[in-house]
Amino acid sequence: MIVKLPLNAVLKPFGKEDARRESGMTIIEILIVIALIGTIMTIVATNVIQKNDEAKVDLAMVAAKTVGDSLQFYKLHNNRYPSTEEGLNALVTQPPSAKAWRGPYTDAEKLNDPWGNAFTYEASxxxxxxxxxPGPDGEVGTADDITYPKDAAAAPAAEGQ
Incomplete structure (x- = not known):
């Protein structure tokens, strides 16, 4: 005796299992997706941090040039740059030797680099x-120092600037 079952009755249990398998993800698939997302996030975070450091270096150069421009105005009024002893504070507070001082030529906050370190100044x-x-490491005399003018020696400043 042959029993004939409808085709639906035979395939129905398999169909439900297949439907459950196709609609969800296995734990291994979830772990692979999490690992991929973690890898992508690491790459993105590394690039963002690197760009932030590069931007601070550029900002330090611009800030040093701005202080240099303030020194030009000081020289315009006093026929000389502040001495090394007077330092960059001569741009904010009148030194006794600067009789024609018309400052302040800058704000005290602008005498610091983007890392919060004070610029050092040397007059020749x-x-x-x-x-x-001092750059990111905060120490003068290391490879990451940012110097203005760009050459390491105290170069003569351009007369017309």
């Missing part, structure tokens, strides 16, 4: 100066 006579940002 009446026609040259050097401004140095």
């Amino acid at each position: 006579g009446a026609k040259a100066f050097k401004i140095v940002s």
Whole structure:
């Protein structure tokens, strides 16, 4: 005796299992997706941090140039740059030797680099100066220092600037 079952009755249990399998994800698939998302996030975060550091270096150079421009105005009024001893504070507070001082030439906050370190200043006579940002490590004299003007020696400043 042969029993004939409708085709639906035979395939129905398999169909339900297949439907459940296709509609969900296995734990391994979920772990793979999480690992991929983690890898992508690491790559993105690394690039963002690197760009932030590069932007701070550029900002430090611009800030040092701005201080250099303030020194030009100081020289315009006083016929000389502040001495190394007077330092960059001569741009904010009148030193006793600057009789024609018309400052302040900048704000005290602008005498710091983007990392919060004070710029160092060195004058070489009446026609040259050097401004140095200690850079990200906060130490003067290391490879990451940012110098304005760009050459390491205290170069003569351009007369027309």
